[in-house]
Amino acid sequence: MEYRLITRLAEQPQPAHLISWPGSPLLAEVDCPALAAMVDRAAAGDIADTQFACAPFARITLIPVAAWQDALTDTLLGHLRPLFAAPASPQVLLDCTRLENASVLAKTLRFLFNLDHQLSDLGLKSQTAPTTRVTQLTGYCQPRALAELTETFRLQHAIAHGMLAARRLADIPSEQCTPQFVVEEAQRLCASWPQLRCEVLDERAIGEQGLGLLHAVGKGASRPPRLLAIHYDGRQDGPVRSYVGKGITFDTGGLWLKEGAGMYTMKYDMCGAANVLGLMLSIARLALPVRVMGVLALAENAIGPEAMQPGSVARACNGMTVEINNTDAEGRLVLADAIAWAAKRHPQTRFIIDLATLTGAVVKALGYELSGLMTQNEALRASLTAAGIASGDEVWSLPLDKRLKKQTDSAIADLCNTPGNNAAISASAAWLLHHFCPAEIPWAHLDVSGTALWREHGRSVASGRPIPLLMQHLLDDIVQ
Known part of the structure; x- marks a missing residue:
């Protein structure tokens, strides 16, 4: 989707869908017979929308003022979503004169830019009705706000670029989206950016480098595991910031088999890895002057003669052993190996942040709006929390200290992968994960089980979160 900013209505594309608010200075330039009644309706707190008698526009929507300031419950996005279920025009004119809250503005722009991906784009329906697609977003603002808004549009467009790539990948059904497919798709996407290079460990290299936990999870599948490291060199020296993503391309639960309803959305168990890929693409698009590594731990948790068994013990690449007492707690196994590998790959890492659709328990605790944050590094906790508020992609901290030690005790190995008391x-x-990051490297874990998907009308699709959070955190970290 292309974008531009204007300061005079005479520059607006025609016929566009105008989205504004009652009392906007822009409306003084609009000659629409129904406008006065629409302003009154929106001023009273209701959305006012028309596609009739609104020339030179294809559609006019006035949204109450309060919605433009609501950063907590996303009222503005709630009004916008149904409007774009069937767009009236390929061009949208967004009145930015009331978008003073930076978080609301960022989320609104990301929502509009993310209209570039629809499930129909996967081409899996034999027949699809032609629909209007938004191809141009124009922002209207006062001249004094032009420079600031130009930078905001540029940033959110780049973030949305990564979100779109991650969402497209995650939405692909798992019979196609295998570990090797993810590697090849990442290589294809990264090829457009000279600063990005891919390093791939196949099943043989995974064994040779001692990633026994990743091997244990993936060995039951006919489609073997992969470890993909994407390196971004925006400068030649300096610390490396590392991101690790869980990439379970499908999760049956293994021999601890899930019920059918719980398995239905498990193609999305690789959203952490997809979002690490998207993050790397956004970083490259912005040409940030940093060194970054994104690690995707890719495996299919399948059932079969070679599948890992409850009670088996596997050894990670840092030498620690883990008793696998639940084969449906596989995500933490692949993450543990990937975190340890990332720390070895770059011992001078500035920080490691992992992200994963790891537990349903975090959804019970925090719902679908907040990602769970767990870390023992207070500076990292504070900076991620602040970045979440600034970006509108928020996190909430859960405790992480020695009181949890008994939850991972094992009689036979260094650790077990799930607590016996289910608490x-x-x-x-x-x-468990914190054992695999050296104490001298700041580390944080993001459980995005509730936020990595957007749920509407009983359906789930990939959301692209927490790419906005991580981009904001990285930008904040660069200027420190």
Whole structure:
């Protein structure tokens, strides 16, 4: 989707869908017979929308003022979503004169830019009705706000670029989206950016480098595991910032088999990895002067003669052993190996942040709006929390300390992968993970089980979160 900013209505594309608010200075330039009644309706707190007698526009929508300031419950997005279920025009004119809240503005722009991806784009329906697609977003603002808004549009467009790539990949059905397919798609996308290079470990290299946990999860599938590292060199020296993503391309639960309803959306168990790929693409698009590594731990958790068994013990690449007492707690296993590998790959790492659709328990705790944050590094906790508020992609901290030790005790190995008492599931997973990052490297875990998907009308699709959070955090970290 292309975008531009204007300061005079005479520059607006025609016929556009105008989205504004009652009392906007822009409306003084609009000659629409129904406008006065629409202003009164929107001023009274209701959305006012028409596609009739609104020339030179294809559609006019006036949204109450309060919605443009609501950063907490996303009222503005709630009004916008149904409007774009069937767009009236390929061009949208967004009145930015009331978008003073930076978080609301960022989320609004990301929503509009993300209209570029629809499930129909996958081409899996034999027949699809032609629909209007938004191809041009124009922002209207006062001249004094032009410079600031230009930078905001540029940033959010780049973030949305990564979100779109991640969402497209995650939405692909798992019979196609295998570990090797993810590697090849990442290589194809990264080829457009000279600063990005891909390093791939196949099943043989995974064994040779001792990633026994990743091997254990993937060995039951006919489609073998992969470890993909994407390196971004925006400068030649300096610390590396590392991101690790869980990439379970489908999760049956293994021999601890999920019920059918719980398995239905498990093609999305690779959203963490997809979002790490998207993040790397956004970083490259912005040409940030940093060194970054994104690690995708890719495997299919399948059932079969070679599948890992409850009670088996596997050894990670840092030498620690884990008793696998639940084969449906596979995500923390692949993450643990990938975190340890990332720390070895770049011992001078500035920080490691992992992201994963790890536990249903975090959804029970925090719902669908907040990602769970677990870390023992207070500076990292504070900076991620602040970045979440600034970006509108928020996190909420859960405890992580030695009181969780008993949750990962094993009689036969260094650790077990799930607590026997079924308590503190999300925090216990993070407690296991922290053993695989050296103490001198700041580390944080993001459980995005609730936020990595957008749920509407009983359907789930990939959301692209927490790419906005991580981009904001990275930009904040660069200027420190």
